[in-house]
Amino acid sequence: MKQLFKIVLILLMSSQVAFAAKTGKTVTAKVNGMVCAFCSNSLEKKFNKRKEVESVDVNLDTKLITVVFKENKSLSKKKIKKMIKTSGFSVVSVNMNGLKETNEK
């Protein structure tokens, strides 16, 4: 019985890991200067052009950009900062949420 419980537990844990991988990793960035709806559109447009990005959400209330990456894909912190800066905004912080940085340029 104890053995069966262990097997079920292992199966449940592995299914959780598999689920997490499919949903992709998330990075959040705090940005200054985002005051208008068009601002959020410009940033969404820029991030959505990247093949690594699954989805992006720009919250004007919290001034946070949330980027969800595709499975096993990501962008470096440096690249994320550059994308925000070249959209005309200032980066306050980028939280990689434990995501290992890649070397892509």
Add this chain to the structure above:
Amino acid sequence: MFRFLYIALLLTVSDANAHPVSYEDGAAIMTRFSRAQRELSLVYSPKWWFGTGAIIEKLDEDRAYQSVHLGLLVNRWNLPEAQGNFYLYGGPGRYSFDESDEDGSFMRVGAQADYETRKFYIAASYTEYRSLKGDFTLLDDALNFGIGLAPYVANFKELNAWVIFRVRAVNRFEDFSYVPTLRFFYKNFLWEVGQSFKGESQLNFMIRY
């Protein structure tokens, strides 16, 4: 002296959405209609700090201008709850005046500044139209000033509304118009409806990609 102080005051603070520069890889088409004045402009921004395009304007029924547009974002102040911008713009073109049967080349030059939060904005621009013949005679000028309040805060995919009080001065500050305006925008579309104190209606429309 008063004129320069007045311009300096206004330029410290522009129209929040009719920017001379759009966002990077963004384009904006804008139209402005009133009884006597019309404008059609197309601006594309290859960089977030630079925009280019073309403008066709009719400052009154007789005075028409067509010009190239070059816009430069000189400085942007990104604050936690606000954004300020200072722009320079201009470009060469052709003018034609029906009444005097005169035409020629001209240069459009101007400056624009704005400060905006999610609920408030103040903006001003000043544009001169100078002949490229001989002594660069001032053909026309236009001062635009706007102050706006948003009754509620909305995101990009919601209907945004603004109440704006707009002042426009032409003909070397001799002809002022005061236009209370309602501005709405939803996603990439912006439209404004206003009526001046003289009873003249004004309709503006803009699409941004």
